[in-house]
Amino acid sequence: MIDVTMTVLSMANAPYGANLAAQQLAARIVDPASVTANDGSVFAFFSERREGL
Secondary structure: OHHHHHHHHHHHHHHHOOOOOHHHHHHHHHOOHHHHOOOHHHHHHHHHOOOOO
């Protein structure tokens, strides 16, 4: 599970220079305001992760 967590965090954080913890990323993923705020980490989570991860 740690490998998956690190993979997801590095994929979501790196392109946008973010440094989010797993809990912070999860909170942003479920927050509808992230859409209107154009949150890069949330965008990366939905668009750049491998299917089935």
